[in-house]
Amino acid sequence: xxxxxxxxxxxxxxxxxxxxxxxxxxxxxxxxxxxxxxxxxxxxxxxxxxxxxxxxxxxxxxxxxxxxxxxxxxxxxxxxxxxxxxxxxxxxxxxxxxxxxxxxxxxxxxxxxxxxxxxxxxxxxxxxxxxxxxxxxxxxxxxxxxxxxxxxxxxxxxxxxxxxxxxxxxxxxxxxxxxxxxxxxxxxxxxxxxxxxxxxxxxxxxxxxxxxxxxxxxxxxxxxxxxxxxxxxxxxxxxxxxxxxxxxxxxxxxxxxxxxxxxxxxxxxxxxxxxxxxxxxxxxxxxxxxxxxxxxxxxxxx
Amino acid sequence: xxxxxxxxxxxxxxxxxxxxxxxxxxxxxxxxxxxxxxxxxxxxxxxxxxxxxxxxxxxxxxxxxxxxxxxxxxxxxxxxxxxxxxxxxxxxxxxxxxxxxxxxxxxxxxxxxxxxxxxxxxxxxxxxxxxxxxxxxxxxxxxxxxxxxxxxxxxxxxxxxxxxxxxxxxxxxxxxxxxxxxxxxxxxxxxxxxxxxxxxxxxxxxxxxxxxxxxxxxxxxxxxxxxxxxxxxxxxxxxxxxxxxxxxxxxxxxxxxxxxxxxxxxxxxxxxxxxxxxxxxxxxxxxxxxxxxxxxxxxxxxxxxxxxxxxxxxxxxxxxxxxxxxxxxxxxxxxxxxxxxxxxxxxxxxxxxxxxxxxxxxxxxxxxxxxxxxxxxxxxxxxxxxxxxxxxxxxxxxx
Numbered sequence: 001x002x003x004x005x006x007x008x009x010x011x012x013x014x015x016x017x018x019x020x021x022x023x024x025x026x027x028x029x030x031x032x033x034x035x036x037x038x039x040x041x042x043x044x045x046x047x048x049x050x051x052x053x054x055x056x057x058x059x060x061x062x063x064x065x066x067x068x069x070x071x072x073x074x075x076x077x078x079x080x081x082x083x084x085x086x087x088x089x090x091x092x093x094x095x096x097x098x099x100x101x102x103x104x105x106x107x108x109x110x111x112x113x114x115x116x117x118x119x120x121x122x123x124x125x126x127x128x129x130x131x132x133x134x135x136x137x138x139x140x141x142x143x144x145x146x147x148x149x150x151x152x153x154x155x156x157x158x159x160x161x162x163x164x165x166x167x168x169x170x171x172x173x174x175x176x177x178x179x180x181x182x183x184x185x186x187x188x189x190x191x192x193x194x195x196x197x198x199x200x201x202x203x204x205x206x207x208x209x210x211x212x213x214x215x216x217x218x219x220x221x222x223x224x225x226x227x228x229x230x231x232x233x234x235x236x237x238x239x240x241x242x243x244x245x246x247x248x249x250x251x252x253x254x255x256x257x258x259x260x261x262x263x264x265x266x267x268x269x270x271x272x273x274x275x276x277x278x279x280x281x282x283x284x285x286x287x288x289x290x291x292x293x294x295x296x297x298x299x300x301x302x
Numbered sequence: 303x304x305x306x307x308x309x310x311x312x313x314x315x316x317x318x319x320x321x322x323x324x325x326x327x328x329x330x331x332x333x334x335x336x337x338x339x340x341x342x343x344x345x346x347x348x349x350x351x352x353x354x355x356x357x358x359x360x361x362x363x364x365x366x367x368x369x370x371x372x373x374x375x376x377x378x379x380x381x382x383x384x385x386x387x388x389x390x391x392x393x394x395x396x397x398x399x400x401x402x403x404x405x406x407x408x409x410x411x412x413x414x415x416x417x418x419x420x421x422x423x424x425x426x427x428x429x430x431x432x433x434x435x436x437x438x439x440x441x442x443x444x445x446x447x448x449x450x451x452x453x454x455x456x457x458x459x460x461x462x463x464x465x466x467x468x469x470x471x472x473x474x475x476x477x478x479x480x481x482x483x484x485x486x487x488x489x490x491x492x493x494x495x496x497x498x499x500x501x502x503x504x505x506x507x508x509x510x511x512x513x514x515x516x517x518x519x520x521x522x523x524x525x526x527x528x529x530x531x532x533x534x535x536x537x538x539x540x541x542x543x544x545x546x547x548x549x550x551x552x553x554x555x556x557x558x559x560x561x562x563x564x565x566x567x568x569x570x571x572x573x574x575x576x577x578x579x580x581x582x583x584x585x586x587x588x589x590x591x592x593x594x595x596x597x598x599x600x601x602x603x604x605x606x607x608x609x610x611x612x613x614x615x616x617x618x619x620x621x622x623x624x625x626x627x628x629x630x631x632x633x634x635x636x637x638x639x640x641x642x643x644x645x646x647x648x649x650x651x652x653x654x655x656x657x658x659x660x661x662x663x664x665x666x667x668x669x670x671x672x673x674x675x676x677x678x679x680x681x682x683x684x685x686x687x688x689x690x691x692x693x694x695x696x697x698x699x700x701x
Contacts, residue, residue: 006343006344006346007343007350023349023350023353024349024352024353024356027350027353027354027357028353028356030343031339031342031343031354031357031358032357034342035339035342037335042363071605072473072474072475074475074476082488084487084488084490084491087491088494091491091494091495102495105495106495109495140604143475143605144544145475181363181600182600182601183601183602183604183605184362184601187327190362191332191361194335194339194357194358195357195360195361195362196357197363238596238630278626278630
């Protein structure tokens with residue numbers, strides 16, 4: 001699958017992958033693909049940032065390589081590691097056979113045969129179907145030293161292994177970096193990337209997403225769910241429900257055979273939507289009833 | 303487009319300059335990117351053009367609003383695309399007219415220079431209101447130069463001596479260490495190759511690092527005498543170590559870390575003064591803590607942050623909502639230290655509602671009203687072992 005030639009084709013490409021994207025996102029994805037630049041996606045948890053990389057890999061027929069970041073992530077887990085057990089055995093065998101030349105043995109042990117490739121190194125390898133999609137997920141979870149290292153990799157798309165030398169990608173991978181903004185990503189890295197803030201979708205787009213992702217949900221219920229969630233996002237909660245939560249909630253309600261929202265079903269299933277006790281306590285009961293009433297009025301007015 | 307790209311780049315360059323003056327961090331690299339991006343995407347629809355420039359020139363979420371305003375002012379002419387095809391420079395608005403309020407002042411200044419700014423010096427009447435509330439929000443720019451020479455000298459001398467030292471927490475990263483807890487396989491293997499026979503174990507241990515420090519400092523009227531000195535201390539702190547986040551609050555919350563990062567203390571404080579709009583007004587502790595919890599807590603309290611809350615606990619809203627917000631803040635920070643200048647009074651009693659609400663939720667409670675207490679604060683911060691043991695010197699037991 002070749003890369004899209006313009007923004008319209010990018011919208012189509014994403015639609016084929018069942019991703020309902022607005023035009024701003026399609027524009028930035030098109031630019032990232034065309035200019036060969038990493039794409040930094042920021043946004044609240046659950047707005048579908050990770051999904052973008054998956055859909056892109058799928059739609060382009062490329063391999064998806066995912067690097068999940070966490071505190072303390074180091075090169076051993078992100079780039080490469082030596083297979084120490086195999087190396088030890090190799091040394092023992094060599095000694096048993098009476099190989100005397102230690103320099104030669106060293107060269108042999110530190111060869112590609114004993115190299116374990118982690119995500120970043122894998123992403124630099126040539127692939128038949130074209131360069132892979134490298135997803136660096138939740139970069140904000142790792143620490144600044146790793147960010148600095150990543151900056152180096154993203155600049156040149158090469159990695160140096162002291163024992164072997166430099167490994168350089170013939171064709172750079174498509175890089176998608178996501179961040180939930182639990183801390184600010186360093187400016188230097190941001191400058192390397194194209195930036196996009198992934199926002200909560202508007203009602204129309206959220207309804208389209210819900211239809212695609214939870215097709216079993218009755219039409220009326222879907223519309224009420226979306227209206228309810230959109231109202232919730234205006235309430236200044238600690239954690240606004242994301243699209244992932246909307247889908248979960250729709251599935252929960254459908255599983256309970258609900259055909260429309262009422263106080264009882266909302267209160268019973270609020271845990272699928274809100275993940276903080278403070279938020280649940282605030283919304284459950286009278287607040288939920290008020291929102292339901294508003295939705296009903298709005299629906300009647302239409 | 304070939305012949306026109308020169309002019310187009312010029313316009314983009316001009317636009318970038320406007321953005322830069324409006325406060326966005328747009329470097330030469332971004333401008334080159336923007337030109338390349340526009341050439342790549344082509345100029346079809348206005349919306350696409352908007353998002354193409356947006357992808358390259360905006361690097362943080364907060365900048366979106368300003369970018370949107372700048373874009374619509376700068377490329378305002380609806381016939382823009384035709385004009386660009388015919389290689390015209392975009393028309394820039396003539397100086398501000400009736401629609402002025404709609405535009406952000408920052409943007410207006412960036413477009414038309416500094417001329418629109420009028421700061422009138424109000425005569426300052428010194429009233430001691432260290433224990434009173436002021437009802438209205440006094441929106442004015444605080445003049446730091448009014449700080450007395452003696453005061454300044456004293457503060458500077460003291461601050462020069464104050465450094466946080468051993469406040470460290472274990473990270474998940476490792477470093478080579480002779481008696482470490484972990485085996486360093488790579489080094490061990492290399493050593494094996496050299497020696498043969500016995501395997502000489504090489505070791506590593508966890509690296510230690512200073513955790514983030516978040517300061518929430520009250521700058522309302524009742525705190526004013528104190529806040530001036532404390533800002534000097536915060537400046538020293540911000541420049542001495544990484545991962546310090548400073549917020550000032552009165553009736554609203556202002557993030558001033560970037561302003562404080564300026565090396566020169568006078569310059570830094572001048573920038574802070576220009577940024578903050580609610581000096582010496584009232585205090586709304588519950589409301590500002592709520593804003594912090596919602597907007598910032600997840601972003602700055604990661605990786606085991608220590609929180610310094612600097613306030614006298616006197617609240618205009620009579621402690622409304624304070625308890626719930628301080629409880630949340632306490633749950634999301636590793637260590638919450640309350641610094642209260644009112645503790646300098648021997649018979650301080652936690653009578654104010656705000657004070658009563660905060661007390662149960664702090665790990666430590668200390669006075670900060672002079673250099674000596676600042677120094678002891680530094681000691682407390684440096685000694686990680688004090689940890690969560692509440693320290694309540696200079697205060698009677700809470701009722």
